[in-house]
Amino acid sequence: MKKFTYLLLAVLFASFLAACGGASSNTTSSGTYKVAVVMPSAINDLAFSQSMYDALMKIQAERGADKFEVAVSDGVFVVEDAAAAIRDYASKGYNLIIAHGSQYGASLKEIAPDFPNTTFAWGTAGDTFGLPNVFAYEALSQEGGYVNGVMAAALSTSGTIGVVGPIEVGDAKLYVDGFKAGAMAQNPAIQINVNYIGSFSDVALASEAAQTHAAAGADVMTGSAQMVVGAIGVAEQQGILWFGTQSDQSSLAPKIVVASQVYDWTVVINDILDLMSKGTLGGKVYAVSLANQGLLIKFNPDYSLPAEVKTLAENTIKGIQDGSIKVEVGQ
Amino acid sequence: MLQEFFSTTVLIGILASGIRLATPYLYAAIGETIGQRSGVLNLGVDGIMLMGAFSAFYVVFRTENLFLGLIVAMIVGGLMGLAMAFISVTMHAEQGISGIGVYLFGLGMSDLLFQKLVNNVETVQGFPEIHIRYLSDIPYIGEIFFQHNILVYLAYLLVPIVGFILNKTTFGLKIRAVGENPQAADTLGVNVALVRYITVTVGGVFSGIAGASLSIALLNVFQQNLTTGLGFIAIALVYFGGWRPLYVMAGSLIFSFVNALQVWVQVLGIPIPSDIAVMMPYLLTIIVLVLSAQRARQPSALSKPYMRSG
Numbered sequence: 001m002k003k004f005t006y007l008l009l010a011v012l013f014a015s016f017l018a019a020c021g022g023a024s025s026n027t028t029s030s031g032t033y034k035v036a037v038v039m040p041s042a043i044n045d046l047a048f049s050q051s052m053y054d055a056l057m058k059i060q061a062e063r064g065a066d067k068f069e070v071a072v073s074d075g076v077f078v079v080e081d082a083a084a085a086i087r088d089y090a091s092k093g094y095n096l097i098i099a100h101g102s103q104y105g106a107s108l109k110e111i112a113p114d115f116p117n118t119t120f121a122w123g124t125a126g127d128t129f130g131l132p133n134v135f136a137y138e139a140l141s142q143e144g145g146y147v148n149g150v151m152a153a154a155l156s157t158s159g160t161i162g163v164v165g166p167i168e169v170g171d172a173k174l175y176v177d178g179f180k181a182g183a184m185a186q187n188p189a190i191q192i193n194v195n196y197i198g199s200f201s202d203v204a205l206a207s208e209a210a211q212t213h214a215a216a217g218a219d220v221m222t223g224s225a226q227m228v229v230g231a232i233g234v235a236e237q238q239g240i241l242w243f244g245t246q247s248d249q250s251s252l253a254p255k256i257v258v259a260s261q262v263y264d265w266t267v268v269i270n271d272i273l274d275l276m277s278k279g280t281l282g283g284k285v286y287a288v289s290l291a292n293q294g295l296l297i298k299f300n301p302d303y304s305l306p307a308e309v310k311t312l313a314e315n316t317i318k319g320i321q322d323g324s325i326k327v328e329v330g331q
Numbered sequence: 332m333l334q335e336f337f338s339t340t341v342l343i344g345i346l347a348s349g350i351r352l353a354t355p356y357l358y359a360a361i362g363e364t365i366g367q368r369s370g371v372l373n374l375g376v377d378g379i380m381l382m383g384a385f386s387a388f389y390v391v392f393r394t395e396n397l398f399l400g401l402i403v404a405m406i407v408g409g410l411m412g413l414a415m416a417f418i419s420v421t422m423h424a425e426q427g428i429s430g431i432g433v434y435l436f437g438l439g440m441s442d443l444l445f446q447k448l449v450n451n452v453e454t455v456q457g458f459p460e461i462h463i464r465y466l467s468d469i470p471y472i473g474e475i476f477f478q479h480n481i482l483v484y485l486a487y488l489l490v491p492i493v494g495f496i497l498n499k500t501t502f503g504l505k506i507r508a509v510g511e512n513p514q515a516a517d518t519l520g521v522n523v524a525l526v527r528y529i530t531v532t533v534g535g536v537f538s539g540i541a542g543a544s545l546s547i548a549l550l551n552v553f554q555q556n557l558t559t560g561l562g563f564i565a566i567a568l569v570y571f572g573g574w575r576p577l578y579v580m581a582g583s584l585i586f587s588f589v590n591a592l593q594v595w596v597q598v599l600g601i602p603i604p605s606d607i608a609v610m611m612p613y614l615l616t617i618i619v620l621v622l623s624a625q626r627a628r629q630p631s632a633l634s635k636p637y638m639r640s641g
Contacts, residue, residue: 042555046452075442075555162598168605195597198609202559204355205590207550208348212594215344229452229552236454252452 033063033273036071036089038082039100041201043074045226047246048263052100054247055265059273077201083107090115096272098122102170108134112282119281121272124171126285133281137268140289141171141224141245142178144261146327147290147297147316148243149182151258152220153190154309155241162213162240164206164223164231165196172224175245175261177329179222182316193218203230210234232257250300257300259313267294291321339471341595346475349588350483351549355380355541355558356583357486359565360572361493362537364579366412367569368497369530370510370632371419374430376538377562378437379411383542385441388553389448391455397547401482404543405536411437412535416528423636434562442555449553457551458482482544487580489537494576506530510630513637523637538562564616571619573627582619586612 035056043053053072060068071089076082082104089097090111099108099122109129112120116133123137152161161183165176176194183190193216197205206223207230213221214234222243223231229252235242236253244250244260268286275284288294297317299305319325359376366373387404391397411433418429458480467477497503508516509526517523541562546553568586572579593608 042446044451045554077556165605193598193600195594196605196609197594198605199559201554201556203550203552203554203557204352204545204559204561205594208352208591209594209598211348211351212344212591212598215340215348216595216598226554229454229554230550233454233551252454 031277032067032069033096033276034069034071034094035096035098036073036085036094037098037100038073038076038085038089038104040077040082040103041075041226043072045247046229046244046249046252047224047226049074049100049226050247051263052098052265055263055269058266059269079103079107083111086120087111087114090118090120095119096121096276098269105129117281119272119276121268121282123286126287128283128285132283135268135272135282135284135286137265137286137288139171139174139263139295140287140327141175141261141263141295142181142327142329143290143320144245144295144297145175145178145180146182146185146320146325147313148222148245148259148261149179149184150186150316151305151309151313152179152222152241152243153183153186154312155258155306156187156190156220158217158219159187159189160191160193160217160219162210162216162218162221163192163194164209164213164221164228165194166200166223166225166227167198168196174329175224178327179243181327181329186312197227199227200225201227203227206230207234210240214238214240248298250298250302254300254302256303258303258305259297259299262296262298263288264294264296267292290317341599343471343474345588345591345595347478348591348594349584350475351479352587352590353580353583354483354486354549355544355561356565356568356586357580358489358537358541358544359562360568360579360583361486361489361576362534362541363566363569364572364574364576365493365497365506365530365537366527366534367633368510368574368630369506369527370513370630370635370637371416371527371531372426372430372634373412373415373419373433373531373534374427374563374566375411375415375433375437376430376534376541376565377558377560378434378441379408379415379535379538380542380545380558380562381437381441381556382411383408383539384546384557385445385542385553386539387543388455388546389444391457391547392449392453395456397458400547401540401543404539404547406539408539408542409532409536412532412538413528415535416531419531419636420524420527423638426634426636438556441553441557445553445555452552452554455547455551457546458548480548482540482548486544490576490580497576507630509637510632513632514640517637517639527637541565567616567620570627570629571616571623573623574630582616585619586616589615 039049041049056070073085096119102125112134121135125136128134128136166172195209206227210231220241242257248260250257383404386407387400390403391400418424419426463477467473505521513523568582571582589612593611
C-alpha cells in the first residue's frame with residue numbers, strides 16, 4: 001500500500017511538472033503556431049472531422065511541422081469531455097484551439113474569456129458571441145448540394161432519388177435542402193424521398209434507410225454525416241449511384257460514387273493565422289463556399305461520368321460562383 | 332399518399348427490413364435472457380457486442396474468412412462473458428455497476444483497437460444473402476422471410492432451441508432454480524456458481540454474434556460505437572418479453588417493425604416531423620415495458636449475488 005502511495009505521488013508530481021512546462025511555453029516566436037483541435041468523430045471518418053484534419057495536415061505540409069504543430073483530440077462526442085480538453089489545451093499554451101462541432105459552442109463561450117491571449121475557432125456556426133478571441137466558421141453546403149442535385153437528377157433514370165440525412169439541423173439540413181433544390185431545378189418532375197434517421201452515428205439505421213430507398217425505387221442516393229458508410233454499403237451492393245458530401249467518399253465505393261462535395265477549411269485556417277499574426281485574435285465569421293474555394297466538387301476519377309453531365313455540373317458551379325444561380329435555401 | 336402506404340411494396344419492405352433489423356437485438360436479448368433467468372443481470376451487453384463486432388470485422392478484413400471471423404467474435408464475446416461471470420459470481424460485485432464497467436471497457440477497447448489496427452473507413456465482404464430454394468420464390472412470403480443472410484436465419488432458429496433448453500431440460504430447470512432460489516438449489520446439490528458461469532458466458536457468446544451480425548453480415552463496416560446503444564435496447568427487450576424467449580422475439584420484432592415503419596413513413600413523405608418519427612420505436616418500448624411490468628414476474632434472485640451462508 002505504501003509503495004502505491006509513493007507511486008501515486010510520483011505520478012502527480014510528474015504531471016505537475018508537465019503542466020508547468022506547458023504553461024511556460026505560452027509565448028511562441030513569431031510565425032510558429034501550436035494548434036489544437038477537438039472533434040466529435042474520428043479523424044478518418046470520411047466526413048465532418050476528416051475535413052478539418054485534412055485541412056490542418058495540408059497547412060502543416062506547407063509550413064512545416066516545426067512551424068505548425070498540431071494536436072488532435074478526436075472522437076470526443078461527450079461535450080463535457082470536449083470542454084475539459086479545450087481548457088486543457090488553452091492552459092498548455094496552444095495559440096489556436098479549434099472546437100470542431102456546433103455542440104461545443106456553449107463550452108467555448110465560457111472558456112474563451114478566461115484565456116484572452118488564445119484564439120478559439122468553432123463551427124459550423126455563425127456566432128462569435130461578441131468575444132474578441134473567437135472565430136466562427138460555417139459551410140454553405142447547400143451550394144455543393146445543389147450541384148450534386150443537378151447531376152443526380154440528370155443521371156437518374158427511375159426518376160426517384162433517395163436522401164439519407166442524419167438530424168434535421170445545421171449543414172446537413174442545408175446540404176439536403178440544396179440538393180433538393182438542384183434536383184428540382186434540373187427535373188421538376190423528379191421524386192425526392194428524404195429520410196432523417198435521427199442520429200449522426202447509427203450506421204445500422206442508415207443502412208436500413210438506404211434499403212428502404214432502394215425498395216422505393218431510388219437509383220441515385222446521397223446523404224450526410226459519418227453514418228452514411230452504412231448507406232454507401234447498400235448502394236454499392238445494389239448498384240445505386242451515390243453523391244457524397246463533407247469529404248471525398250470515392251475510395252469507399254469507387255464504382256458508384258459519382259462526386260463528393262469536399263469541405264476545404266484551409267482558406268479559413270490560413271486567414272485566421274494571417275489575422276493572428278497581425279494581432280487580431282477573433283471576431284470574424286467565415287463561410288466556405290464554391291466561390292472562395294472552401295467548397296470543392298471532387299469528381300470520382302473511377303466513375304465514367306457522361307461528358308454532358310460533367311459540363312452541366314461545371315456550368316452550375318460557375319453559375320453559383322458568379323451569382324447567376326442563386327441557391328435560395330437556409331437564408 | 333396513404334393508399335401508397337398500404338401498397339404491397341411498402342408492406343413487404345417493412346416486414347423484410349423488420350426481420351433484418353431485429354437480428355442483432357435477438358442474439359443479444361436471447362443471450363441476456365439466459366443469464367437473467369439464472370439471476371445475473373449483465374448490463375455490459377453493448378460493450379461485448381462492440382468487441383464482437385470489431386473482432387469479427389478485423390478477422391474478416393485480414394483473412395476474408397467469414398466463419399473464422401464469426402468464431403473469433405464468439406470467443407471474444409465468451410471471454411468477456413466469462414469476465415463478467417467472474418466479477419459478479421466469484422467476486423460478488425454489484426451487477427449493475429460492473430455491467431456498466433464491462434460496457435465502457437468494450438466501447439473504449441473496440442475503438443482503440445480499431446484506431447490502432449485499421450484506422451480507416453474500410454468495408455468487408457460480409458455474409459451474402461441466401462435465397463432458400465423454392466421457399467424464396469413464393470410470392471410475397473419469399474421476399475419477406477427467405478432472402479436473408481445466414482445469421483438472420485440462425486437468430487430465429489435460436490429462439491425455439493433456447494426456449495426448449497430453458498423449459499424442457501434438466502439444465503434449464505437448474506438455470507431457473509438458480510435464478511429463483513439459489514439457496515434451495517444449492518441445498519439440492521446444484522452448483523450455483525457453475526450454472527451462472529455457463530449462462531453468463533453463453534450470453535457473452537451470443538452478444539459477440541450480435542456484434543458480428545452487424546459488422547460482417549448486415550453493415551460490413553466497423554466504426555467507433557457501431558452499436559449506438561443497441562445492447563441496452565436488447566436488455567429492455569428481455570423485460571419486455573417477460574424473460575421468455577418467444578416473447579423476447581416478439582418484442583424484438585415489434586420494435587424493429589416500428590423502426591422500419593418510421594423509415595418508410597419518412598421516405599413516402601408522410602408529413603410527420605422526422606424527430607417524432609424516430610421516437611416511435613422507443614416510445615413504444617417504454618409503453619409496453621410499463622404495461623408488461625404489471626404482468627411479468629422477474630426471476631426472484633435477479634441481480635443478487637449468491638453467498639453460501641454458514
